[in-house]
Amino acid sequence: MTFAISQTNLRLLVDQLIQDGIFVVGPRRSGSMVLYEPLSKGEALTLDALPRRSAKELFFPVCEDILTYERVEGKMAVRDVDRAHYPETVLVGAPPCDAASPAILDSVFSWDYLDDFYLERRKKTTIIGMGCTRGDDACFCSAVGLAPDSVAGSDLFLTPLPGDEYACQVITEKGRSLTADYPGLFHEQSPVDPLPAPKQEMKQLNLERIKNWLDTHFDDPLWEKFADICAGCGACAFVCPACHCFDINDEGSSEKGTRRKHWDACGFGKFTNHASGHNPRDVQNKRYRNRIMHKFKYYNDKFGKTLCTGCGRCVRACPVGIDIAGILAEIDAK
Structure with a gap:
């Protein structure tokens, strides 16, 4: 016997979490888009579309204050x-490509420096992942080691079943606590075949072979072919669940202000601009090369992970039609 929850009870779970003072975030329709946003009621939860942006900003906001400063009686007072x-917080309805990303980001935010802003949010968040049945031709999660039914990163994982039911799999103690706190919303159910996962036409990539090519082809002429059309807009990085570049700026005056962290992107022309004026990535194909190298070589060299979940958002968002999956397939064929 396995446990399940109906879609009606899933929405009631959201309502009860909110009533109990829990901050609940999930896919919600906002105008013409579906976005991860705070929920005020369960009926606002939208489960039939992949959100336009990823869920990473729940842990790593687009912009956040990290300290304030003010001159008081001639001395500078700094407040954390x-x-x-x-x-x-509970994040509900995250497909595998989003649920897997925080575990990837954990490495960089707890490496040589513990980023307490990120880590505190992670500690206080429970992720209810959900099996995906709505992929499109931009999706390629199965090519980077995930799958539409991957439980990686979820605390509780829901698999869609016929009749608006979800099989419920407890993955971590956080997930176990959630089901224990709201037992009346879950029920026993005999095993039922899940709804079919979306088909992904792209073959499984050999990530090891791709990395081996990247190891020895830093100056390959293919980089110009791949990325000369890149507009450097940063859309791919900003919608990506795993990109994590940021800048830190002081905003205010010499008397009073705020130090803030802002998202950045290695595709921006000034990202590597030195104070001297020299820019080691002075043309766009060098910047796009770094994006591929970071995701499929550098991050792997350091942490043994791929910095990509195959969500396909970068493909959908690119204004000039760059397809990262197609680039990887071409490298894989070398």
């Missing part, structure tokens, strides 16, 4: 942001 106010 109180991270204790971060709320207990």
Whole structure:
């Protein structure tokens, strides 16, 4: 016997979490788009479309304050942001390509420096992942080691069943606590075949072979072919669940202000611009080369992971039609 939850009870779970003071985030229709946004009621939860942006900004906001400063009686007073106010949070309805990304980001935010802003949000968040039945021709999660039914990164994983039911799999203690706190919303159910996962036409990539090519082809002429059309807009990085570049700026005056962290992107022309004026990535194909190298070589060299979940958002968002999956397939064929 396995446990399940109906779609009606899933929405009731959202309502009860909110009533209990939990901050709940999930896919919600906002105008013409579906976005991850705070939910005020369960009926707002939208489960029939992949959100336009990823869920990473729940842990790694687009912009956040990290300290304030003010000159008081001739001395500079610096105040840290109180991270204790971060709320207990549940992310509900994350497909595998989004649920897997925080575990990838954990490595960089807890490597040589512990980023307490990110780590505190992670600690206080429970992820309810959901099997995907709605992929399109931009999806390629199965090519980077995930799948539409991958439980990686989820605390509780829901598999869509016929009749608006979800099989419920407990993955971590956080997930176990959630089901224990709201037992009346879950019920026993005999095993049922899940709804079919979306078909992905792209073959499985050999990531090891791709990395081996990247190891020895830094100056290959293929980079110009791949990326000379890149507009450097940063859309791919900003919608990506795994990209994590950021800049830090002081905003204000010499008397009072705020130090803030802002998203950045290695595709921007000034990302590597030196104070001297020299830019080692002075043309766009060098910047796009770095994007591929970072995701499929550098990150792997350091952490043994691929910095990509195959969500396909970069493909959908690119204004000039660059297809990262197609580039990887061409490299794989070398």
